[in-house]
Amino acid sequence: MAILFDAEKKIFKLDTAGSSYIFKIYDENYLVHLYYGAKIPDYELPDFECRHMYASFSASNAHLLTKDFSADVFPFEIGCNGCGDMRISSLQIRNADGNAATDMRYVSHKIYPGKPALPGLPALYANTDDDCATLEVLTEDKVTGAQATLLYTAFEKHAAITRSVVIRNASDKPFEIEKAMSFNLDLPDADYDLLTLYGRHNMERLLEKRPLAHGRQGIGSRRGSSSHQQNPFMALLRRGANEDHGDAYGFNLVYSCNYVAEVEVDFNNSSRVMMGIDDSDFGWTLAPGEEFWSPEAVLVYSNEGLGGMSRTFHRLYNNNLVRGEWKRKQRPLLINNWEGTYFDFDDDKLVAIAKWAKETGLDMFVMDDGWFGVRNDDRRSLGDWVVNENKLKGGIAPLVKRVKELGLRFGIWYEPEMISPDSDIYRAHPDWCIHVPNRDRSQGRWQCVMDMTRADVRDYLFNIMSEVLAHNDIDYLKWDFNRNITEAGSALLPPERQKGFFHRYILGTYDLFDRITKAYPHLLVEGCSGGGGRYDPGILYYTPQIWCSDNTDALSRIDIQFGTSLCYPASVQGAHVSASRRTGYNTKKDVAMWGTFGYELDPAKISDEDRAVIKTQIEGYHKYYDLIHYGDLYRLICPWDDPYKAAWEFVSEDKSEFMFTVVTKFYMEAQNFFIKMKGLDPAKRYVCEETGKVFSGALLMNAGLSLYHYPNGDGESFALHFKAE
Numbered sequence: 001m002a003i004l005f006d007a008e009k010k011i012f013k014l015d016t017a018g019s020s021y022i023f024k025i026y027d028e029n030y031l032v033h034l035y036y037g038a039k040i041p042d043y044e045l046p047d048f049e050c051r052h053m054y055a056s057f058s059a060s061n062a063h064l065l066t067k068d069f070s071a072d073v074f075p076f077e078i079g080c081n082g083c084g085d086m087r088i089s090s091l092q093i094r095n096a097d098g099n100a101a102t103d104m105r106y107v108s109h110k111i112y113p114g115k116p117a118l119p120g121l122p123a124l125y126a127n128t129d130d131d132c133a134t135l136e137v138l139t140e141d142k143v144t145g146a147q148a149t150l151l152y153t154a155f156e157k158h159a160a161i162t163r164s165v166v167i168r169n170a171s172d173k174p175f176e177i178e179k180a181m182s183f184n185l186d187l188p189d190a191d192y193d194l195l196t197l198y199g200r201h202n203m204e205r206l207l208e209k210r211p212l213a214h215g216r217q218g219i220g221s222r223r224g225s226s227s228h229q230q231n232p233f234m235a236l237l238r239r240g241a242n243e244d245h246g247d248a249y250g251f252n253l254v255y256s257c258n259y260v261a262e263v264e265v266d267f268n269n270s271s272r273v274m275m276g277i278d279d280s281d282f283g284w285t286l287a288p289g290e291e292f293w294s295p296e297a298v299l300v301y302s303n304e305g306l307g308g309m310s311r312t313f314h315r316l317y318n319n320n321l322v323r324g325e326w327k328r329k330q331r332p333l334l335i336n337n338w339e340g341t342y343f344d345f346d347d348d349k350l351v352a353i354a355k356w357a358k359e360t361g362l363d364m365f366v367m368d369d370g371w372f373g374v375r376n377d378d379r380r381s382l383g384d385w386v387v388n389e390n391k392l393k394g395g396i397a398p399l400v401k402r403v404k405e406l407g408l409r410f411g412i413w414y415e416p417e418m419i420s421p422d423s424d425i426y427r428a429h430p431d432w433c434i435h436v437p438n439r440d441r442s443q444g445r446w447q448c449v450m451d452m453t454r455a456d457v458r459d460y461l462f463n464i465m466s467e468v469l470a471h472n473d474i475d476y477l478k479w480d481f482n483r484n485i486t487e488a489g490s491a492l493l494p495p496e497r498q499k500g501f502f503h504r505y506i507l508g509t510y511d512l513f514d515r516i517t518k519a520y521p522h523l524l525v526e527g528c529s530g531g532g533g534r535y536d537p538g539i540l541y542y543t544p545q546i547w548c549s550d551n552t553d554a555l556s557r558i559d560i561q562f563g564t565s566l567c568y569p570a571s572v573q574g575a576h577v578s579a580s581r582r583t584g585y586n587t588k589k590d591v592a593m594w595g596t597f598g599y600e601l602d603p604a605k606i607s608d609e610d611r612a613v614i615k616t617q618i619e620g621y622h623k624y625y626d627l628i629h630y631g632d633l634y635r636l637i638c639p640w641d642d643p644y645k646a647a648w649e650f651v652s653e654d655k656s657e658f659m660f661t662v663v664t665k666f667y668m669e670a671q672n673f674f675i676k677m678k679g680l681d682p683a684k685r686y687v688c689e690e691t692g693k694v695f696s697g698a699l700l701m702n703a704g705l706s707l708y709h710y711p712n713g714d715g716e717s718f719a720l721h722f723k724a725e
């Protein structure tokens with residue numbers, strides 16, 4: 001098993017393909033972190049020393065005064081508030097006496113194959129028991145009776161560990177959890193750059209890099225979603241490490257609501273890293289006997305730089321996060337009417353688009369926003385999920401029939417969590433909308449948000465969606481979410497429970513996702529939030545793909561997709577060719593191929609010439625589907641390093657096939673450069689499908705290919721495919 005416990009030394013060791021994670025039960029039952037990084041052999045365990053450190057002014061446990069121990073400087077597995085550790089806490093409990101002193105010490109542990117599910121929460125899973133092993137460490141605060149079980153799962157093949165915490169009230173009085181981070185990691189130095197993915201609507205997940213500095217630094221969201229602004233991902237890259245070499249630690253939270261991700265560098269130059277539910281507006285009262293489960297965090301280590309880290313995330317998510325019938329199944333190639341028609345459509349117009357799509361070689365037609373209520377613009381009708389028969393004569397069924405008769409699958413758009421003040425459902429149930437007493441209800445895109453903490457709201461949504469989903473042969477659902485949450489409160493929650501509102505909101509949303517996906521297991525659900533505003537592993541647990549961005553311009557998409565690729569695989573990345581301005585159809589295709597692929601345009605505006613090009617693109621998509629979606633990604637030229645060109649490569653797992661793509665964003669005079677491949681077998685000889693030329697893996701990786709004869713004008717691109725002889 002990937003986890004061992006040395007009973008004599010009281011040391012735990014979690015091993016994965018390329019990493020070891022080691023900690024011990026120290027004196028007075030403190031859980032002390034020893035090491036996380038490249039793999040260490042088991043026989044070294046006895047040589048692991050604690051970093052004994054003394055710190056003046058730091059008060060210490062009175063039983064350990066003769067040792068060089070101080071809770072303020074020791075590296076811990078859990079950072080407790082108020083009992084000597086002055087760094088940011090990962091756990092803070094306000095006990096029945098009113099103080100927030102929290103002090104967890106080891107009680108017992110168990111190790112077993114496989115991985116437990118997290119009740120009500122998305123989480124990675126084991127396919128078989130030998131996929132991973134789990135360590136549960138029970139800790140207790142003897143004074144308050146609060147218990148925290150630290151959960152660690154080591155994924156042997158993937159150099160990844162998941163962590164979460166379960167808090168239990170084993171006392172006879174209620175207490176309040178004020179902060180419960182999913183993990184605490186105390187690294188011994190601070191010689192790292194911190195990498196995060198920032199952005200906004202239409203420009204999500206752009207890479208930002210800053211050196212760690214003393215004090216606190218980090219990111220988070222307080223928007224009621226994981227947000228366009230800061231993805232719940234961060235990485236620490238050893239200074240001097242790069243895309244291909246050196247230590248990279250990646251952290252990703254499996255959560256879709258308010259979160260915080262922080263690093264504190266202390267006066268000893270140690271780095272405390274943590275991620276979890278945002279604690280600035282959080283509190284959770286736990287009655288005697290009750291439990292609270294934190295969301296899960298994924299920790300990846302690679303000594304092959306950022307590229308190695310990303311490939312580990314990709315394989316892990318493809319195998320142990322994405323679920324259901326669409327896991328590893330080729331997704332239908334779709335056309336979506338949104339950018340083609342917006343709200344201005346009827347059944348005949350939609351069928352005309354579908355007909356064009358079928359004749360062009362596509363597999364599915366998706367009807368986007370505007371099919372229900374009186375939604376002729378974005379000011380009304382969300383929540384009234386009843387078909388608008390002025391647009392779709394006779395309802396949805398005749399339209400689905402006409403599309404199916406063409407030989408296409410059918411998809412539909414919903415935004416279940418939203419409610420328009422101008423809607424029948426709002427007029428009937430104004431308290432179903434998130435609000436607080438005596439304050440205006442702020443609107444975003446003229447809409448409010450449904451109170452997903454309420455079971456009656458969730459039942460209404462499940463039932464009204466089922467009116468359509470249960471009675472029509474629908475293959476795909478786009479689940480949108482187009483504003484953030486304000487005046488966060490529920491009419492049903494008592495005052496002492498309002499502090500946990502955001503977490504209850506997302507638990508309610510996950511519950512609806514769960515009910516819909518269980519009731520309609522054939523449905524391919526695509527997550528969306530004004531593009532990629534809720535692009536996180538929590539959503540991926542329910543929807544095997546997420547619309548990456550409302551920005552479909554190929555050149556902008558390069559930056560977005562490179563950033564997204566830091567931890568999310570191509571198979572989950574919603575990407576379409578659209579009519580957007582800046583490039584021709586070849587570049588649009590080359591960029592959208594790095595994703596689920598599809599089209600989002602008005603066929604009436606496509607010339608015959610462009611349509612012929614689109615037909616050939618569709619053939620290519622089918623041919624290279626597995627290579628792109630399940631191959632290994634190598635970023636060859638990154639937008640954060642080079643403003644002129646971008647290039648990426650997919651290599652099949654057995655290294656028998658690869659393809660690479662180069663896009664010139666802006667032409668640069670005097671370019672005659674060689675591009676070097678990565679990740680090939682040096683001994684294999686690869687034949688280029690397009691030119692018939694043969695090269696060894698060694699030549700391709702070391703000397704590289706000349707790009708002299710390939711398109712390199714502004715916005716131009718090309719892709720080449722190779723197979724081993």
Ligand code: DGJ
Pocket residue numbers: 338368369413480482528529530531547549550
């Ligand atoms: C935002 C999405 O990202 C778009 O693709 C589209 O579905 C609109 N919402 C519809 O309102």
